[in-house]
Amino acid sequence: MAVLTAGRGRTAIPAAGNGRGAPLAVRRRRLFWPFVTPALTCLVLFYLGPLLFGVWTSLHRWDGFTPMTWRGLGNYRALLDDPFFRTSVANTFKILIYVGVIMFVLSFALTMVLRDMRGKKFVRAVIFFPHIVNAMVFGVLAGFLFNPDGLANSALAAVGIDDPPKWLSVDNVFTLILATMVFTTTGFYVTIIMASVDNIPLYLYEDAELAGAGSFRKFWHITLPLSWDVISVCAVLWTISSVKVFELVLVFGGSNTGSGPPVETWTSALYIYRNAFTGDRVPQFGMVCAAGVTSLVLVAVFTLLLRRLMRRDPIEY
Numbered sequence: 001m002a003v004l005t006a007g008r009g010r011t012a013i014p015a016a017g018n019g020r021g022a023p024l025a026v027r028r029r030r031l032f033w034p035f036v037t038p039a040l041t042c043l044v045l046f047y048l049g050p051l052l053f054g055v056w057t058s059l060h061r062w063d064g065f066t067p068m069t070w071r072g073l074g075n076y077r078a079l080l081d082d083p084f085f086r087t088s089v090a091n092t093f094k095i096l097i098y099v100g101v102i103m104f105v106l107s108f109a110l111t112m113v114l115r116d117m118r119g120k121k122f123v124r125a126v127i128f129f130p131h132i133v134n135a136m137v138f139g140v141l142a143g144f145l146f147n148p149d150g151l152a153n154s155a156l157a158a159v160g161i162d163d164p165p166k167w168l169s170v171d172n173v174f175t176l177i178l179a180t181m182v183f184t185t186t187g188f189y190v191t192i193i194m195a196s197v198d199n200i201p202l203y204l205y206e207d208a209e210l211a212g213a214g215s216f217r218k219f220w221h222i223t224l225p226l227s228w229d230v231i232s233v234c235a236v237l238w239t240i241s242s243v244k245v246f247e248l249v250l251v252f253g254g255s256n257t258g259s260g261p262p263v264e265t266w267t268s269a270l271y272i273y274r275n276a277f278t279g280d281r282v283p284q285f286g287m288v289c290a291a292g293v294t295s296l297v298l299v300a301v302f303t304l305l306l307r308r309l310m311r312r313d314p315i316e317y
Helices: 021-055 075-081 083-114 122-131 133-146 150-160 170-197 201-212 215-226 229-245 245-254 267-276 285-309
Strands: none
Touching: 021 133, 021 285, 075 083, 075 122, 075 285, 083 122, 083 170, 083 215, 083 229, 083 245, 083 285, 122 170, 133 245, 170 229, 170 245, 170 267, 201 215, 215 229, 245 267, 267 285
């Protein structure tokens, strides 16, 4: 940019628009590190540091008290041979896929029903409410409803069913956990998807109705494409959340026994907890960290594949 001068002896003044030499730009550059440093410090101390320490520990045998013993990839090989770990990973993927598919189908259906409903904000709040209730509540409620002398069996006996199902048996408890997760998480994603659907112009639906499009065609050609970015973000959020499922399985699966949930209901998070923090065995932090790193890698790969499969060109309207 040209420099404005006002005669001999005058100091040169940068022209307006020269952002690089402007005082405001200089102050912004000076404030960059003071603002970024606290967040960056917390990121390194509480996220990156523990992650690197976990990777390093996964290569050792360590009980938390004695010195570490180098084991290399031995912990990872032991995980592949551990049937409990394979069961926990399989259950984690069942939660990811089964609950995810049912939850998103229900979310789309509820979104289309609530879009034109009177009092939709109140209904949305009611649907969202189970998501904010602590999982401990549902674990206690499971024991109250589904114990042999619980409310569910009493209701079935009142209508003449003398041989009710064993709700909390090993064969049925994981199905109840999946159903409870669908009930507690659907409202959260309905709220997010509806926030996106509310921004779609109404004239698009009106034009589709004039063209003779039904509800399914309007959903398939208008609602789904125009809210696809939000749906892809919801899919990533659910993928991350499904790997961290812990307290619901711990309380729900342990409703009928004092020894904790049966192995058939374990998730990867519960596997890590049972091998690290239970007092009935020597902690195996090397195996635990290997399980955590393996779960992290699986989630990262699955998330990247999901993002790639759901990538689409943006639609402007």
